[in-house]
Amino acid sequence: MIYADNAATTKMSRTAIDAMLPYMEEIWGNPSSLYEVGQRAQEALWSARERIAAAIGATPKEIYFTSGGSEADNQAIISAARWGERKGKKHIISTAFEHHAVLHTLDKLAREGFEIELLDVHANGLITRDQVADAIREDTCLVTIMFANNEIGTVQPIAQIGSLCKEKGVVFHTDAVQAAGHLPINVQEMNIDLLSMSAHKFHGPKGTGVLYARKGIPLVNVIEGGAQERGKRGGTENVPGIMGMAAALEEECAGMEQNTAKLLKLRDRLIDGLSKIPHSALNGDRESRLPGNVSFCFEGVEGESLLLLLDDKGICASSGSACTSGSLDPSHVLLAIGRPHEVAHGSLRLTLSSENTEEDVDAILKAVPEVVEYLRNMSPLWKDKVSGKKSFVI
Numbered sequence: 001m002i003y004a005d006n007a008a009t010t011k012m013s014r015t016a017i018d019a020m021l022p023y024m025e026e027i028w029g030n031p032s033s034l035y036e037v038g039q040r041a042q043e044a045l046w047s048a049r050e051r052i053a054a055a056i057g058a059t060p061k062e063i064y065f066t067s068g069g070s071e072a073d074n075q076a077i078i079s080a081a082r083w084g085e086r087k088g089k090k091h092i093i094s095t096a097f098e099h100h101a102v103l104h105t106l107d108k109l110a111r112e113g114f115e116i117e118l119l120d121v122h123a124n125g126l127i128t129r130d131q132v133a134d135a136i137r138e139d140t141c142l143v144t145i146m147f148a149n150n151e152i153g154t155v156q157p158i159a160q161i162g163s164l165c166k167e168k169g170v171v172f173h174t175d176a177v178q179a180a181g182h183l184p185i186n187v188q189e190m191n192i193d194l195l196s197m198s199a200h201k202f203h204g205p206k207g208t209g210v211l212y213a214r215k216g217i218p219l220v221n222v223i224e225g226g227a228q229e230r231g232k233r234g235g236t237e238n239v240p241g242i243m244g245m246a247a248a249l250e251e252e253c254a255g256m257e258q259n260t261a262k263l264l265k266l267r268d269r270l271i272d273g274l275s276k277i278p279h280s281a282l283n284g285d286r287e288s289r290l291p292g293n294v295s296f297c298f299e300g301v302e303g304e305s306l307l308l309l310l311d312d313k314g315i316c317a318s319s320g321s322a323c324t325s326g327s328l329d330p331s332h333v334l335l336a337i338g339r340p341h342e343v344a345h346g347s348l349r350l351t352l353s354s355e356n357t358e359e360d361v362d363a364i365l366k367a368v369p370e371v372v373e374y375l376r377n378m379s380p381l382w383k384d385k386v387s388g389k390k391s392f393v394i
Helices: 014-020 036-056 069-086 100-111 129-135 158-168 239-254 256-274 303-312 332-336 358-377 380-387
Strands: 063-066 091-095 115-119 140-144 171-175 194-198 209-213 280-282 293-298 347-351
Touching: 014 239, 036 063, 036 209, 036 239, 063 069, 069 091, 069 100, 069 140, 069 171, 069 194, 069 209, 091 100, 100 115, 115 129, 129 158, 140 158, 158 171, 239 256, 256 280, 256 293, 256 358, 303 347, 303 358
Parallel strands: 091 115, 091 140, 140 171, 171 194
Antiparallel strands: 063 209, 194 209, 280 293, 293 347
């Protein structure tokens, strides 16, 4: 099997698994308990907080543990919105191709009277500092823009946007779920106020995440309960998961330079090879993208059939975000960058990790053209395009 869907989830590293085991077998106490096994768990939580904070340039008291990126996104956005509301500011800026954890939270706030402005995304999958600058108003309470897109992999100018928001006195949140562990992040240098991450995107366990909240930003609880996480997130902490997350993040940050160099070679080979398929198009900017992300559209091909036939050949891939891949609707990300519905249905996302090899790329470059040709030969629409009855789109 060739696994090329690391944007959906990653295989847990041995380092993460080994870091978790003692907290399932030996130090299994509730960290809120006063006896020794509980206090040892509490000490472990503080250690993880310190390690995760160090990885992103934060302080330990700015780290809050969550169930994952979606919860962190929800709490960050709702908190910033409520803070702004108290000051009479109810305008929020985001983009049209955010993760649904962001977009659906913004929809909820819109129903409560907030004004949501979604910036258009350029055809290369990027937005600019100037777009954000032009959109900021006196009543803007939040700018929330993802660090790197989960589908097409484009990396936004986060430091530039952060600097602008600091200058204008506007809270800046970034969904860094796809970036953490893969791109350098320093919340102080980049002027990030709120940041979300999820362990299973960088070889940690599922169901564990982090919300970074700069000191001074009041958080609103989205999960009520006990006094855990300094009273801002009820529920007994998942100590094994948190320890696995800290270990995985440290390992990925330590190996980032080496992994990036390897992935760039594999990624660019894939892009060059898939670009040779007639009437294909790379989605998103070629350079300003995640090291392991390759996203293509193939005209005359239906994405679900493409994935199933690749699966038959032992290749695990995606047509977009794993969170929405069960939907028959075209990707909102691809529509946002201007792909027509017909083309957006024929998308393929290949996302690599450091475990992938040159041989994996060879196999993918052999399989994808074969499957695309097979599906096109079965398509009456494709025959009409080839004969000239209908026009090609790409």
